[in-house]
Amino acid sequence: MAESTFLWFLHQPTSVDWLKRELATRRPELRFAFSRPGLTTFKVELGYADDPPASSFARAWGRSLGRAASVPEVLALLEPMTTAPVRLHVFERDPDRPADERDAALVGTRPAALERALREAAPGRFLEGAQATDGELVFDVISAPSELPDDGLLVGWHRHDRSHGPWPGGVTHVPIPAAAPSRAWAKIEEAIRWSGMEPRVGERAVELGSAPGGASFALLERGLEVHGVDPGAMAPEVLAYRGAKGNRFFHHAMPAAEVEKRAVPRPIHWLASDINLAPMIALRYVERFVALARGTLRGAFITLKINDDGIFEALPRLMSRVERLGAREVRYTQLPSHRSEIVAMLAW
Ligand SMILES: C[S@@+](CC[C@H](N)C(=O)[O-])C[C@H]1O[C@@H](n2cnc3c(N)ncnc32)[C@H](O)[C@@H]1O
Structure with a gap:
């Protein structure tokens, strides 16, 4: 060779x-x-x-x-x-x-x-x-x-191994369908393709920072029940969504810190986080929901917004916190549809 x-x-x-x-x-x-x-x-x-x-x-x-x-x-x-x-x-x-x-x-x-x-x-x-x-x-x-x-x-x-995406260039941009309420549709679809971690029909996902609903819409279309946590307004097509298997969206219209323990469903198979706060703060909510999932998670897609050099320099510390979430595997990449952000993909 x-x-x-x-x-x-x-x-x-x-x-x-x-x-x-x-x-x-x-x-x-x-x-x-x-x-x-x-x-x-x-x-x-x-x-x-x-x-x-x-x-x-x-x-x-x-x-x-x-x-x-x-x-x-x-x-x-x-x-x-x-x-x-x-x-x-x-x-x-x-x-x-x-x-x-x-x-x-x-x-x-x-x-x-x-x-x-x-x-x-x-x-x-x-x-x-x-x-x-x-x-x-x-x-x-x-x-x-x-x-x-x-x-x-x-x-x-x-x-090829799990440190690489399986598609040409890791993954190529997935064009956003007209029905998707936001470009976050492509972010979650690209993360799924890059990681090879496929949510299955009938599973449940929680998304932190879900409005207006591109990623939630993608997960609904994949047959999941989706719980979105966001004080912002969700798109009407997400709120009204009824899947072939009866899967639907539940809106927890409040900041992630305010969702009461008993309002959090279980099992939670997938956790997505796309909160537009500094990752030092957003990770607190991720930590909270990983704990609330009580060992039921299969995977997580966590967006880390890297808006400036300060956050870039904090990345090793942020990555240690992601490690401590207890997943069996953590991988990172920057997807085609990302702006100033990367994604952590966790598998349990
Ligand atoms: C990039 S947008 C999310 C896009 C969304 N994932 C989608 O698929 O359309 C970031 C969202 O984080 C939400 N957010 C900010 N702070 C939050 C908090 N403490 N708890 C929950 N959501 C929060 C904002 O309201 C905003 O809708």
Whole structure:
């Protein structure tokens, strides 16, 4: 297998400084190499490259094989790695604008065309489908955003495990349906796809900071009973929602600290938090509801708003608090539809 001395990290262009600063602490062996908006690479001594962790601001990461400008050049980089069929992930970097403000007709068109050309040029070389499974070798091909001029390709690979999202680039932006009351619909759907943690029909979720209701709407559509905690107004379509299996929404129209113990249903299988307060405060409410769930949680999606440098610098302390929630596994990423925020994904 070809060895490489470079790692690449896919991230939102605006998060580059935080990504670099976090990696400087977590992975001091990395030396900044080169970057494009949304993609940063580092040089690393052989032998270190496979070790997690990545950065909480990285949506995808792996080793680099080099740059390419054409389909034959991409295939030439794959050639020495393996002769067995590999998982192919072709994806674009994020442009410097929020995912939900991009031209939906253009998003993803460049990687889609490139993937078709690669599969046609090398039949049988790539596995069918995009979702990576544990242990699989994933061949990553990264292009410029479809709405910007072509500036060549970065080609790399990673070995899939739970420190990576299973889809190209970890996860791609999930377009928000017209019926969804807010962009938080995409935030929860992307977190579900990145983490592979799938809420099931008939389960119950509590969302802290649920108004106007994009995330609650997504969970209702997935067949869950949803309890939203928010003094703000919920969208009428969320309040009136009745699912095929009778699942519906319950509004606790008050701040999270004021919900009485006996008003909290159990079991709670899923906890989502999207409170627009500093995470030092928002985590208090998360801690309270994890305790109220009394061991019934399967998973949690906790948004951490990182509005300034002070919060960025507090991240290690905030992460220790998230650790102490007692989940078996905690992972972090910044999703395509995030602004100044990251998500902690917890599994019990
Ligand atoms: C980003 S919005 C939530 C969007 C929502 N998740 C959705 O899917 O549409 C943040 C929300 O946090 C709520 N919030 C702020 N402080 C809160 C508190 N102490 N308890 C509950 N909700 C709070 C605000 O009222 C606001 O509606």
